[in-house]
Amino acid sequence: xxxxxxxxxxxxxxxxxxxxxxxxxxxxxxxxxxxxxxxxxxxxxxxxxxxxxxxxxxxxxxxxxxxxxxxxxxxxxxxxxxxxxxxxxxxxxxxxxxxxxxxxxxxxxxxxxxxxxxxxxxxxxxxxxxxxxxxxxxxxxxxxxxxxxxxxxxxxxxxxxxxxxxxxxxxxxxxxxxxxxxxxxxxxxxxxxxxxxxxxxxxxxxxxxxxxxxxxxxxxxxxxxxxxxxxxxxxxxxxxxxxxxxxxxxxxxxxxxxxxxxxxxxxxxxxxxxxxxxxxxxxxxxxxxxxxxxxxxxxxxxxxxxxxxxxxxxxxxxxxxxxxxxxxxxxxxxxxxxxxxxxxxxxxxxx
Amino acid sequence: xxxxxxxxxxxxxxxxxxxxxxxxxxxxxxxxxxxxxxxxxxxxxxxxxxxxxxxxxxxxxxxxxxxxxxxxxxxxxxxxxxxxxxxxxxxxxxxxxxxxxxxxxxxxxxxxxxxxxxxxxxxxxxxxxxxxxxxxxxxxxxxxxxxxxxxxxxxxxxxxxxxxxxxxxxxxxxxxxxxxxxxxxxxxxxxxxxxxxxxxxxxxxxxxxxxxxxxxxxxxxxxxxxxxxxxxxxxxxxxxxxxxxxxxxxxxxxxxxxxxxxxxxxxxxxxxxxxxxxx
Numbered sequence: 001x002x003x004x005x006x007x008x009x010x011x012x013x014x015x016x017x018x019x020x021x022x023x024x025x026x027x028x029x030x031x032x033x034x035x036x037x038x039x040x041x042x043x044x045x046x047x048x049x050x051x052x053x054x055x056x057x058x059x060x061x062x063x064x065x066x067x068x069x070x071x072x073x074x075x076x077x078x079x080x081x082x083x084x085x086x087x088x089x090x091x092x093x094x095x096x097x098x099x100x101x102x103x104x105x106x107x108x109x110x111x112x113x114x115x116x117x118x119x120x121x122x123x124x125x126x127x128x129x130x131x132x133x134x135x136x137x138x139x140x141x142x143x144x145x146x147x148x149x150x151x152x153x154x155x156x157x158x159x160x161x162x163x164x165x166x167x168x169x170x171x172x173x174x175x176x177x178x179x180x181x182x183x184x185x186x187x188x189x190x191x192x193x194x195x196x197x198x199x200x201x202x203x204x205x206x207x208x209x210x211x212x213x214x215x216x217x218x219x220x221x222x223x224x225x226x227x228x229x230x231x232x233x234x235x236x237x238x239x240x241x242x243x244x245x246x247x248x249x250x251x252x253x254x255x256x257x258x259x260x261x262x263x264x265x266x267x268x269x270x271x272x273x274x275x276x277x278x279x280x281x282x283x284x285x286x287x288x289x290x291x292x293x294x295x296x297x298x299x300x301x302x303x304x305x306x307x308x309x310x311x312x313x314x315x316x317x318x319x320x321x322x323x324x325x326x327x328x329x330x331x332x333x334x335x336x337x338x339x340x341x342x343x344x345x346x347x348x349x350x351x
Numbered sequence: 352x353x354x355x356x357x358x359x360x361x362x363x364x365x366x367x368x369x370x371x372x373x374x375x376x377x378x379x380x381x382x383x384x385x386x387x388x389x390x391x392x393x394x395x396x397x398x399x400x401x402x403x404x405x406x407x408x409x410x411x412x413x414x415x416x417x418x419x420x421x422x423x424x425x426x427x428x429x430x431x432x433x434x435x436x437x438x439x440x441x442x443x444x445x446x447x448x449x450x451x452x453x454x455x456x457x458x459x460x461x462x463x464x465x466x467x468x469x470x471x472x473x474x475x476x477x478x479x480x481x482x483x484x485x486x487x488x489x490x491x492x493x494x495x496x497x498x499x500x501x502x503x504x505x506x507x508x509x510x511x512x513x514x515x516x517x518x519x520x521x522x523x524x525x526x527x528x529x530x531x532x533x534x535x536x537x538x539x540x541x542x543x544x545x546x547x548x549x550x551x552x553x554x555x556x557x558x559x560x561x562x563x564x565x566x567x568x569x570x571x572x573x574x575x576x577x578x579x580x581x582x583x584x585x586x587x588x589x590x591x592x593x594x595x596x597x598x599x600x601x602x603x604x605x606x607x608x609x610x611x612x613x614x615x616x617x618x619x620x621x622x623x624x625x626x627x628x629x630x
Contacts, residue, residue: 082358261595265406
């Protein structure tokens, strides 16, 4: 079946069934935040599904951490001997992923995959193994947030880029599941016993919800952002727009496409250790500081310009896509209310 | 898929102190596995990540030439954690190398051309590789006239003193070392690199210039080369930026749309002119 209905009462059963063959992650409550946590299968508490918070607008951190963890060992070592870590290929299902986050994976696939236009090609085995072993079930956004602007950057509250199955919450509380990829189709086939066929009224509901959601997303002036950003590289507009930036880097950590990382060695003093990679941020001065003390981006306005240019000017050229997904997280978390929507809209305007 | 983060095991075979200050040493590294000696295929201009387990990694230009079989040379200035740890290392120490990385000098374009080499200070390392490569028996006839200007603050800061003596004595290359200020015992040329290039006035005709040095030297050399008639496409430079992964993933060495690790470190002046000055 390409489309299936999971009735309201059977969600826990579905998550539990998927947990028999994969670690299932979904939005759960953790302290004050909604984050992706294990709800079923390996790593989940026996009552994991009870912590599910599907109704939340969006998770604090994007889904990227399931495929590109905030910290991960590249290998371990003892004295002079390197010991490779096991390939992270355990089956994983990410459930309840917002379409913006799923679309972000299509960008990360380009960064960590082999495809790069006109250049050397290297593959990242850790990310690619997790992606290969992962299935993404998105949940369309019936009620987009006030900070959302996916429709201005190539996305849609019910977009299917990067997802394997798209779920829509219908007015009767059931979920309409639509297979997008073969992997998604296989997953629906595996659990076919839990589903019923959708009625034409239910399919109509989905269309209506999707159109209403699209209309609810506030547009941002981002259409010709690349040309405007390129022309404004030396403009005083950057100083004017980013002078309040604290350089905290929160925007980069919550971003679903930011992929910068550091590599560092951690040792226990007994000859054993690990070489780790950890998320890093272009907003930190040390990020680009040379050993000589020279720094190509010494000022905060240059570092914020890098972040905005990277997403709206550089990756359209290097990866064929804008790498801002319009999720609005950076807008929501910024302690001084810097707003990437305002920055992009203001490019090309007189400072 | 080979894992690009796993270092190739090597052993330090020899350590040479290169300068009077003693802060630049050349490390000769031998491959622990014979297949790596075969598999590590590189050309002058490329770099590699030197890996010291428990300390970290540092991206360094390859100073040896692929014609020098069986080992790699890296000249390392003592600056931070990894380079200090290396400077404290003796022959026999096990370490690692990831690479080769980046694009080499444009050897397809250099074929059949005259080559002008302009360098200052510590940045001469990959040009040592280039000269050694071109001067190798089988390669020399693939290139026209080779002229090299190499400057340092004082005689004791010139790297690779033995090969330099050989190159100065060779009819196959015009090698001109220069120092910034007169010094007792120095009978060679005195003068800043851009000025020496101006005085030598090598013909730009059928010539490509490889230029590596500190930013200040580059800034004053480019106008001299343009005045001599070199086109922007024929001036070849090598950039450095802070790096971690070396393979275009970690995101820190970009200059606009280009990554120094993937698209460089070698760029033409024509290419660099189009990029933002973030290097």
